[in-house]
Amino acid sequence: xxxxxxxxxxxxxxxxxxxxxxxxxxxxxxxxxxxxxxxxxxxxxxxxxxxxxxxxxxxxxxxxxxxxxxxxxxxxxxxxxxxxxxxxxxxxxxxxxxxxxxxxxxxxxxxxxxxxxxxxxxxxxxxxxxxxxxxxxxxxxxxxxxxxxxxxxxxxxxxxxxxxxxxxxxxxxxxxxxxxxxxxxxxxxxxxxxxxxxxxxxxxxxxxxxxxxxxxxxxxxxxxxxxxxxxxxxxxxxxxxxxxxxxxxxxxxxxxxxxxxxxxxxxxxxxxxxxxxxxxxxxxxxxxxxxxxxxxxxxxxxxxxxxxxxxxxxxxxxxxxxxxxxxxxxxxxxxxxxxxxxxxxxxxxxxxxxxxxxxxxxxxxxxxxxxxxxxxxxxxxxxxxxxxxxxxxxxxxxxxxxxxxxxxxxxxxxxxxxxxxxxxxxxxxxxxxxxxxxxxxxxxxxxxxxxxxxxxxxxxxxxxxxxxxxxxxxxxxxxxxxxxxxxxxxxxxxxxxxxxxxxxxxxxxxxxxxxxxxxxxxxxxxxxxxxxxxxxxxxxxxxxxxxxxxxxxxxxxxxxxxxxxxxxxxxxx
Amino acid sequence: xxxxxxxxxxxxxxxxxxxxxxxxxxxxxxxxxxxxxxxxxxxxxxxxxxxxxxxxxxxxxxxxxxxxxxxxxxxxxxxxxxxxxxxxxxxxxxxxxxxxxxxxxxxxxxxxxxxxxxxxxxxxxxxxxxxxxxxxxxxxxxxxxxxxxxxxxxxxxxxxxxxxx
Ligand code: SF4
Ligand code: SF4
Ligand code: SF4
Ligand code: FES
Ligand code: FES
Numbered sequence: 001x002x003x004x005x006x007x008x009x010x011x012x013x014x015x016x017x018x019x020x021x022x023x024x025x026x027x028x029x030x031x032x033x034x035x036x037x038x039x040x041x042x043x044x045x046x047x048x049x050x051x052x053x054x055x056x057x058x059x060x061x062x063x064x065x066x067x068x069x070x071x072x073x074x075x076x077x078x079x080x081x082x083x084x085x086x087x088x089x090x091x092x093x094x095x096x097x098x099x100x101x102x103x104x105x106x107x108x109x110x111x112x113x114x115x116x117x118x119x120x121x122x123x124x125x126x127x128x129x130x131x132x133x134x135x136x137x138x139x140x141x142x143x144x145x146x147x148x149x150x151x152x153x154x155x156x157x158x159x160x161x162x163x164x165x166x167x168x169x170x171x172x173x174x175x176x177x178x179x180x181x182x183x184x185x186x187x188x189x190x191x192x193x194x195x196x197x198x199x200x201x202x203x204x205x206x207x208x209x210x211x212x213x214x215x216x217x218x219x220x221x222x223x224x225x226x227x228x229x230x231x232x233x234x235x236x237x238x239x240x241x242x243x244x245x246x247x248x249x250x251x252x253x254x255x256x257x258x259x260x261x262x263x264x265x266x267x268x269x270x271x272x273x274x275x276x277x278x279x280x281x282x283x284x285x286x287x288x289x290x291x292x293x294x295x296x297x298x299x300x301x302x303x304x305x306x307x308x309x310x311x312x313x314x315x316x317x318x319x320x321x322x323x324x325x326x327x328x329x330x331x332x333x334x335x336x337x338x339x340x341x342x343x344x345x346x347x348x349x350x351x352x353x354x355x356x357x358x359x360x361x362x363x364x365x366x367x368x369x370x371x372x373x374x375x376x377x378x379x380x381x382x383x384x385x386x387x388x389x390x391x392x393x394x395x396x397x398x399x400x401x402x403x404x405x406x407x408x409x410x411x412x413x414x415x416x417x418x419x420x421x422x423x424x425x426x427x428x429x430x431x432x433x434x435x436x437x438x439x440x441x442x443x444x445x446x447x448x449x450x451x452x453x454x455x456x457x458x459x460x461x462x463x464x465x466x467x468x469x470x471x472x473x474x475x476x477x478x479x480x481x482x483x484x485x486x487x488x489x490x491x492x493x494x495x496x497x498x499x500x501x502x503x504x505x506x507x508x509x510x511x512x513x514x515x516x517x518x519x520x521x522x523x524x525x526x527x528x529x530x531x532x533x534x535x536x537x538x539x540x541x542x543x544x545x546x547x548x549x550x551x552x553x554x555x556x557x558x559x560x561x562x563x564x565x566x567x568x569x570x571x572x573x
Numbered sequence: 574x575x576x577x578x579x580x581x582x583x584x585x586x587x588x589x590x591x592x593x594x595x596x597x598x599x600x601x602x603x604x605x606x607x608x609x610x611x612x613x614x615x616x617x618x619x620x621x622x623x624x625x626x627x628x629x630x631x632x633x634x635x636x637x638x639x640x641x642x643x644x645x646x647x648x649x650x651x652x653x654x655x656x657x658x659x660x661x662x663x664x665x666x667x668x669x670x671x672x673x674x675x676x677x678x679x680x681x682x683x684x685x686x687x688x689x690x691x692x693x694x695x696x697x698x699x700x701x702x703x704x705x706x707x708x709x710x711x712x713x714x715x716x717x718x719x720x721x722x723x724x725x726x727x728x729x730x731x732x733x734x735x736x737x738x
Contacts, residue, residue, distance in 0.1 A: 162630075163630035164630075166633050166635070167636050168639045178635075179632045188631075572632075573625075
């Protein structure tokens with residue numbers, strides 16, 4: 001521990017901390033714009049400057065380490081003036097568009113400007129003019145609102161190993177763009193939305209689909225069906241002021257009904273179904289000498305990454321559609337038939353933690369008889385906007401349950417929302433499928449937690465199965481490189497695009513920090529710990545669906561509706 | 574904003590790459606320079622090949638290349654117009670010359686007209702200060718440019734191009 005003095009208060013902080021981190025420990029928040037927890041410091045914005053006794057100039061607290069006896073002023077008059085000037089300069093060529101901006105009331109630039117008392121335009125520079133890039137089904141870029149903090153570039157490169165975007169040009173022409181300033185849809189972007197989550201302004205946001213949903217809800221001819229992903233119930237509360245990890249499942253279902261959805265289903269149901277299909281596929285591959293290691297297929301950002309960056313692994317990827325697409329497929333087949341509704345009169349909406357799900361829903365493979373399995377994807381943030389738009393006080397609604405037949409879930413499906421959850425659910429059921437008995441301890445703790453790569457070797461009968469779990473595509477790429485180089489002890493690998501899994505998805509509430517992600521994860525495992533049915537193969541509704549419709553896992557109907565395959569994709573790499 | 578011009582067939586860069594075996598990031602600028610000197614510009618296709626050769630994402634290469642003024646990303650026009658913005662030409666009003674050209678050709682520096690006839694580049698002193706403000710079209714200098722002189726030059730070139738067809 002190092003003794004220092006912050007704002008005339010002596011305190012201690014671990015050696016090696018930055019001034020910014022030390023201040024946080026005593027409840028002082030220093031504003032940042034370009035700082036990213038866990039990634040290389042860039043020092044680009046200097047909004048985090050502080051005064052250190054004995055230093056001639058102000059120092060950037062986000063990268064400056066503390067040392068013994070250091071005397072720090074975080075909000076002195078000199079510091080505040082410097083920060084205010086920085087904001088005024090950033091605003092010099094900023095469009096004053098707050099009223100029309102998606103980040104109005106949730107914008108770091110706006111907050112800083114308010115907190116620092118900026119009340120008039122002190123500098124006016126030439127406004128840079130850029131076209132909005134609306135080419136991507138997932139992410140919209142509005143470079144005029146960009147303050148060039150560089151966070152999106154660093155996340156895209158250092159977390160996702162994608163580098164779809166970079167600083168282009170120089171001086172006043174500098175902007176964030178893709179190679180040749182092409183649309184994001186032609187670039188290597190995998191639609192993960194991690195750049196949106198870190199962007200301090202409205203320069204990046206999801207491709208909003210609220211209008212399509214409202215139109216469908218207002219059309220009396222149409223049956224509008226919702227499904228919500230496992231992680232959404234433990235994150236949406238943050239949009240309404242709850243702390244991270246509060247589970248709002250019942251209230252959210254109630255809100256969806258109030259919004260006019262005719263049916264509300266739970267994607268965790270098809271997560272259980274996925275386990276039945278994917279688990280059976282794994283057992284089949286192991287028994288018949290199929291391609292191993294098998295890789296999971298539920299994360300659409302990862303699928304696009306594989307198609308463009310690791311096409312040599314496409315055969316390894318499970319043929320299972322993602323839970324979202326499985327749900328979409330059975331809604332417009334089994335459900336439509338049973339309820340006697342024509343598939344074209346069904347509008348299928350999924351509520352997802354993820355911007356890449358928008359891309360997935362639009363894929364050509366994800367259709368039957370010309371109808372898309374899923375019509376529209378709303379992110380957690382968009383659902384919250386819709387709820388606010390309709391004046392609903394979600395937290396005041398009496399909890400309601402999801403609808404039959406696809407509302408029943410086990411917590412094996414629910415933990416899909418966390419990195420490691422698919423693996424744990426799969427192991428629970430694979431053990432049963434292979435040995436005919438249940439795992440003695442259902443908690444596979446080796447694959448839990450926020451580490452980017454987790455591994456375990458599990459005994460199933462006389463078989464020793466090697467498993468690995470990677471989240472964040474940089475971690476996934478490192479693992480795949482090991483396998484390219486000859487590593488062969490792994491049978492099954494879970495890959496999630498976002499670091500920590502869907503709970504940290506690109507469509508989740510903004511302000512996603514590591515602590516929030518940890519709380520959301522804790523919430524999912526707490527639900528699991530207290531549940532009675534914790535294995536996918538004991539989901540009775542899933543078993544009924546097999547009996548009445550699908551037959552058995554990997555049956556012909558299953559293959560037709562629930563499985564697909566992928567091909568190499570040409571993009572600007 | 575540049576628009577992509579797809580090279581009709583993949584440009585053969587093997588000879589150039591052979592001079593940069595096992596090259597890393599520091600070879601990027603000289604490599605791009607050599608490609609531009611050989612082909613006149615950096616096409617999407619050549620940048621992709623450079624990316625594959627140096628194991629760098631194309632966005633990074635484009636980012637680095639756009640940082641320097643000397644690189645262009647569109648094929649040169651039949652007539653490559655260079656506007657001098659050196660000191661002597663500046664004093665004699667080359668800013669106005671540049672504005673005139675931008676308006677007449679409806680392109681900016683680094684761009685090429687859609688008919689492929691003209692491309693525009695801004696250069697520093699081209700050693701003809703006595704002719705200021707001066708422009709150079711391919712290898713030919715045009716002295717003491719004014720709006721009407723520019724109009725005449727471009728009209729003549731268009732005519733020449735037509736009669737050649
Ligand atoms: S990005 Fe922020 S400051 Fe800029 S217009 Fe939007 S809300 Fe206002
Ligand atoms: S969505 Fe993901 S892949 Fe696309 S630019 Fe943003 S961070 Fe990169
Ligand atoms: S788009 Fe957003 S995250 Fe990226 S540099 Fe601009 S302000 Fe920063
Ligand atoms: S937050 Fe420290 S320099 Fe930007
Ligand atoms: S300044 Fe233009 S030719 Fe020298």
